[in-house]
Amino acid sequence: MLSYIYNGLSWIYLLLVPNMQEVEAGIKAKQIPDTTESLFSTLDIVLISILVGGIGWYFFNKRRSEKENAAKRTYAIQPTSMGLQASSDNSFVKKLQSSGRSLVVFYGSQTGTGEEFAGRLAKEGARYRMKGMVADPEECDMGELVNLKSIPNSLAVFCLATYGEGDPTDNAMEFYEWLQNGDADLTGLNYAVFGLGNKTYEHYNEVAIYVDKRLEELGATRVFEIGLGDDDANIEDDFITWKDRFWPVVCEHFGIESTGEEVSMRQYRLEEFEEDEPPERIFTGEMARLHSLRTQRPPYDAKNPFISKILVNRELHKHGDRSCMHIEFDIEGSKMRYEAGDHLAVYPINNTELVEKLGKLTDKNLDQVFSLINTDEDSSKKHPFPCPCSYRTALTHYLDITGNPRTHVLKELAEYCSDPTDKEKLKLMSSTSAEGKALYHKWINDDNRNIVHLLEDIPSCKPALDHLCELLPRLQPRYYSISSSPKLHPTSVHITAVLVEYETPTGRTNKGVATTWLASKLPNQSSEPPTVPIFIRKSQFRLPSKTQTPVLMIGPGTGLAPFRGFIQERNFAKEDGKTVGNTILYFGCRKKDEDYIYQEELEEYERNGLLKLHLAFSRDQPQKIYVSHLLEQNADELWNVISENNGNLYICGDAKSMAADVRNIIVRVIQQKGNMTEQQAVAYMKKMETQKRLSTDVWS
Numbered sequence: 001m002l003s004y005i006y007n008g009l010s011w012i013y014l015l016l017v018p019n020m021q022e023v024e025a026g027i028k029a030k031q032i033p034d035t036t037e038s039l040f041s042t043l044d045i046v047l048i049s050i051l052v053g054g055i056g057w058y059f060f061n062k063r064r065s066e067k068e069n070a071a072k073r074t075y076a077i078q079p080t081s082m083g084l085q086a087s088s089d090n091s092f093v094k095k096l097q098s099s100g101r102s103l104v105v106f107y108g109s110q111t112g113t114g115e116e117f118a119g120r121l122a123k124e125g126a127r128y129r130m131k132g133m134v135a136d137p138e139e140c141d142m143g144e145l146v147n148l149k150s151i152p153n154s155l156a157v158f159c160l161a162t163y164g165e166g167d168p169t170d171n172a173m174e175f176y177e178w179l180q181n182g183d184a185d186l187t188g189l190n191y192a193v194f195g196l197g198n199k200t201y202e203h204y205n206e207v208a209i210y211v212d213k214r215l216e217e218l219g220a221t222r223v224f225e226i227g228l229g230d231d232d233a234n235i236e237d238d239f240i241t242w243k244d245r246f247w248p249v250v251c252e253h254f255g256i257e258s259t260g261e262e263v264s265m266r267q268y269r270l271e272e273f274e275e276d277e278p279p280e281r282i283f284t285g286e287m288a289r290l291h292s293l294r295t296q297r298p299p300y301d302a303k304n305p306f307i308s309k310i311l312v313n314r315e316l317h318k319h320g321d322r323s324c325m326h327i328e329f330d331i332e333g334s335k336m337r338y339e340a341g342d343h344l345a346v347y348p349i350n351n352t353e354l355v356e357k358l359g360k361l362t363d364k365n366l367d368q369v370f371s372l373i374n375t376d377e378d379s380s381k382k383h384p385f386p387c388p389c390s391y392r393t394a395l396t397h398y399l400d401i402t403g404n405p406r407t408h409v410l411k412e413l414a415e416y417c418s419d420p421t422d423k424e425k426l427k428l429m430s431s432t433s434a435e436g437k438a439l440y441h442k443w444i445n446d447d448n449r450n451i452v453h454l455l456e457d458i459p460s461c462k463p464a465l466d467h468l469c470e471l472l473p474r475l476q477p478r479y480y481s482i483s484s485s486p487k488l489h490p491t492s493v494h495i496t497a498v499l500v501e502y503e504t505p506t507g508r509t510n511k512g513v514a515t516t517w518l519a520s521k522l523p524n525q526s527s528e529p530p531t532v533p534i535f536i537r538k539s540q541f542r543l544p545s546k547t548q549t550p551v552l553m554i555g556p557g558t559g560l561a562p563f564r565g566f567i568q569e570r571n572f573a574k575e576d577g578k579t580v581g582n583t584i585l586y587f588g589c590r591k592k593d594e595d596y597i598y599q600e601e602l603e604e605y606e607r608n609g610l611l612k613l614h615l616a617f618s619r620d621q622p623q624k625i626y627v628s629h630l631l632e633q634n635a636d637e638l639w640n641v642i643s644e645n646n647g648n649l650y651i652c653g654d655a656k657s658m659a660a661d662v663r664n665i666i667v668r669v670i671q672q673k674g675n676m677t678e679q680q681a682v683a684y685m686k687k688m689e690t691q692k693r694l695s696t697d698v699w700s
């Protein structure tokens with residue numbers, strides 16, 4: 001088909017070009033045969049132009065709709081650790097061959113964990129005489145997997161995360177579809193898969209499980225069993241346990257032996273700049289383009305966030321020791337559009353006090369400008385974050401300094417300890433022994449120590465700050481379910497965010513990076529409004545297209561956020577004279593007088609007849625009352641919405657326990673009211689999901 005269109009276009013081009021040349025240069029027209037001239041009158045040219053224009057329009061629209069569909073397919077998290085420089089050559093086999101490597105580790109990663117694991121595996125290959133390379137499937141011609149066998153003893157490993165409803169990450173989407181739709185013969189391809197997921201989500205590790213199975217179906221050889229990492233428990237532990245069993249099996253499969261050497265090569269080379277010779281381009285927190293934070297140019301996205309003014313930042317809780325913020329962001333003039341149900345991404349910065357502490361603990365001047373440059377020249381990722389920049393910028397904008405450091409970081413830190421006991425302790429925690437794992441779990445995870453706490457509590461450890469900058473993961477944007485409707489608020493986006501702050505067992509107060517920063521962004525009349533870099537992320541969490549369709553929304557706590565937008569939208573339609581179906585909300589909080597957010601608004605919607613409210617105040621009486629209890633009590637209403645009225649169900653908020661409990665209740669009600677077995681009820685619910693009549697927007 002394409003070649004047919006292409007031939008047609010070439011034909012039109014051949015016919016048109018002489019005529020155009022004729023118009024532009026009369027002299028050349030003399031060389032055009034009379035027959036051609038007589039073929040084209042002015043009318044011909046007009047008709048042909050319309051035809052060409054039409055074909056062009058068709059392709060433009062097709063591409064645009066493909067792009068839109070791709071955007072729709074994606075979910076809340078946009079990758080931010082994107083390669084700063086795209087590679088022009090997408091042949092990974094050529095790259096492997098030219099650099100004498102036999103191991104390629106592909107990653108499907110949104111927030112960087114899968115990419116980090118891939119990097120660690122590739123690096124370890126050297127220890128087993130298998131020089132490795134990390135590769136982003138989006139930048140590779142994955143069809144080349146059929147040729148990988150041309151490299152002796154070659155192995156492809158896939159570290160793949162799952163998101164949404166069992167979806168791959170953006171960068172693995174094309175590869176995933178290629179596997180689903182294609183029938184390549186992968187005989188001779190050696191592979192292994194490690195999945196990154198979270199058991200609190202319905203579709204646990206589905207992408208990795210599918211890829212592992214599909215590669216085998218296509219004839220590839222599974223060298224080692226799939227590993228499944230659970231981010232709800234300890235994904236680091238899952239990974240190191242899997243890879244410790246993986247390597248001996250790989251050695252046996254290929255008949256190779258470990259060199260026994262510990263691999264602690266640096267991936268990046270340091271370049272520091274003298275104060276009197278500063279580089280021309282110094283990044284100051286931009287995600288990609290230099291000065292993009294000052295000279296703003298749409299379109300705005302993860303690489304080019306919009307600097308939005310905060311118009312409103314008010315407290316929603318009436319009493320109690322917690323805080324929930326209602327924040328309104330100005331998007332006037334940004335050309336950004338949103339729909340109720342989309343997510344707002346915020347790029348936070350780290351706490352200044354923690355940044356300064358890190359400078360002191362590592363005895364480094366934070367104003368020093370530096371670059372980290374990848375020693376692997378074949379890698380498309382030249383720097384771990386935008387470089388050159390100062391250490392202060394790196395620690396403030398680019399690096400996660402508040403998460404629990406992973407074991408590979410501890411292993412590298414051990415080398416910087418002057419006290420042998422400290423060194424042993426860090427080594428033990430980074431080992432895979434039961435004792436080491438237990439200590440890591442207690443000292444890092446349970447005690448919630450971040451890198452600053454670790455260096456404070458192990459004072460003999462004095463790492464080079466540039467090495468730390470190489471080891472720490474990237475600071476990620478935080479996502480918030482948008483709590484407004486563009487019908488009512490076309491030039492502002494609202495969010496509803498709970499302040500994260502908690503005491504740790506070591507007596508420290510840990511503060512959420514983004515929410516603590518947002519809490520300080522208070523607009524006041526007398527000065528310029530505070531600003532925050534943001535972008536909007538499309539989601540699939542959508543109201544039904546017909547306003548008559550009934551909707552039942554379940555959103556305790558901040559789970560109410562997207563439903564505020566939905567309710568605004570339904571009310572707008574009602575005031576516009578449209579028929580609006582039942583709009584039912586199940587909301588829960590701890591105490592009516594404390595954390596019943598948006599109480600006045602909700603009760604006003606109830607009074608004006610739009611909303612039916614079901615409220616569960618969990619701590620206003622001795623026994624807990626949750627939204628799930630109310631749902632079960634109102635089984636008839638739930639069944640009525642689901643079955644008799646073909647309505648839509650929505651769940652938003654805590655993925656860990658609430659969403660699972662609510663799903664169980666829904667299955668039970670379908671089973672009872674629809675006279676089905678449990679299996680049939682589950683299948684019924686899955687069908688509702690595929691029909692987009694049951695949607696979830698959950699996080700943990």
Ligand SMILES: Cc1cc2nc3c(=O)[nH]c(=O)nc-3n(C[C@H](O)[C@H](O)[C@H](O)COP(=O)(O)OP(=O)(O)OC[C@H]3O[C@@H](n4cnc5c(N)ncnc54)[C@H](O)[C@@H]3O)c2cc1C
Pocket residue numbers: 076343348402448478479480481482496497498500501502511512513514515516558561698699700
């Ligand atoms: C799709 C999506 C939509 C979201 N929508 C909303 C929303 O509408 N409203 C909202 O408030 N949040 C929402 N979130 C969560 C939000 O993105 C952030 O995770 C949250 O605001 C915390 O960010 P932070 O930077 O302040 O905290 P961080 O610095 O990221 O700290 C949070 C981490 O601290 C730890 N932690 C938190 N509390 C405790 C505790 N009590 N004990 C021990 N450890 C703890 C946990 O490891 C947690 O992951 C959403 C998340 C996603 C993925």
Ligand SMILES: NC(=O)c1ccc[n+]([C@@H]2O[C@H](COP(=O)([O-])OP(=O)(O)OC[C@H]3O[C@@H](n4cnc5c(N)ncnc54)[C@H](OP(=O)(O)O)[C@@H]3O)[C@@H](O)[C@H]2O)c1
Pocket residue numbers: 498500512556557558559588589590595616617618619624626627628653654655656657658659661662699700
């Ligand atoms: N990653 C983060 O940093 C972060 C930040 C904010 C929120 N969250 C997640 O989002 C969730 C919501 O947070 P929030 O502060 O908005 O809400 P919340 O105030 O913690 O909870 C809202 C209501 O839901 C109730 N609830 C607890 N378990 C439930 C269950 N299984 N089924 C139904 N209701 C249940 C709570 O009751 P009780 O409390 O009385 O049991 C409370 O009444 C949190 O649980 C947390 O997992 C994560």
Ligand SMILES: Cc1cc2nc3c(=O)[nH]c(=O)nc-3n(C[C@H](O)[C@H](O)[C@H](O)COP(=O)(O)O)c2cc1C
Pocket residue numbers: 076077108109110111112113114115161162163164165166167169196197198199201202203204205206231235698699
């Ligand atoms: C919004 C969101 C949705 C997720 N959906 C799923 C899911 O459906 N199934 C699953 O197993 N894990 C799910 N996860 C967990 C991630 O896959 C897990 O945290 C993983 O480690 C992320 O890897 P990455 O940092 O490489 O992107 C989800 C996480 C988030 C934040």
